[in-house]
Amino acid sequence: MDNDKLNPPYRDFIGDMLKNDASNGEIQSLKGAGKPLSKEYLSGDTCQHFQRIAKDAGYKPHWLKLQHEIRDEIIEIEKLKSANPANNQEKSVAAVNKKISEYDKSCPPPLQKGRISYHNIEAARVRWE
Numbered sequence: 001m002d003n004d005k006l007n008p009p010y011r012d013f014i015g016d017m018l019k020n021d022a023s024n025g026e027i028q029s030l031k032g033a034g035k036p037l038s039k040e041y042l043s044g045d046t047c048q049h050f051q052r053i054a055k056d057a058g059y060k061p062h063w064l065k066l067q068h069e070i071r072d073e074i075i076e077i078e079k080l081k082s083a084n085p086a087n088n089q090e091k092s093v094a095a096v097n098k099k100i101s102e103y104d105k106s107c108p109p110p111l112q113k114g115r116i117s118y119h120n121i122e123a124a125r126v127r128w129e
Contacts, residue, residue, distance in 0.1 A: 014047075014050060030057045030058075030059075031056075031057055031058065032056075032057065037053075061106075062106055063103055063106040063107035063111075064107075066099060066102060066103045066106070066107075067103060067107070067111075067128070069099060070096055070099050070100060070103060070128055071125075071128040071129060073092070073095075073096050073099070074096060074116065074121065074124050074125050074128050075125055076092075077089050077092050077093065077096070077118075077121055078121045078122060078125050080092075081118070081121055088118065089118055090118055093116060093117065093118045093121075096116060097115045097116060100113065100114070100115055100116065101115075113127055113128065
């Protein structure tokens with residue numbers, strides 16, 4: 001048997017995210033960069049501490065940023081529809097649906113919301129608020 005099938009390579013997802021952010025220069029701009037961590041951060045569960053540090057630093061996951069963009073675009077489409085119902089915004093809806101597909105792939109499964117249409121834009125706004 002092949003050992004690679006029995007022992008797949010180890011993936012460090014948090015490490016990968018940090019390396020990606022470091023290569024983009026986002027790590028140096030964080031609040032408290034270069035300062036020592038408190039003893040509270042160095043005790044207990046590593047994942048919980050990472051989440052607390054990231055939250056304190058103002059980090060938002062990509063899917064959460066995308067959620068806010070989608071919500072704002074849906075609100076804009078709804079405003080345009082209410083101002084001029086004859087003005088069809090199918091291209092805008094298609095662009096939003098593309099972002100929704102990306103969002104649904106990256107967010108936790110219980111938060112997935114599915115595609116929208118121009119005709120149900122009011123219900124979509126409520127769902128995305």
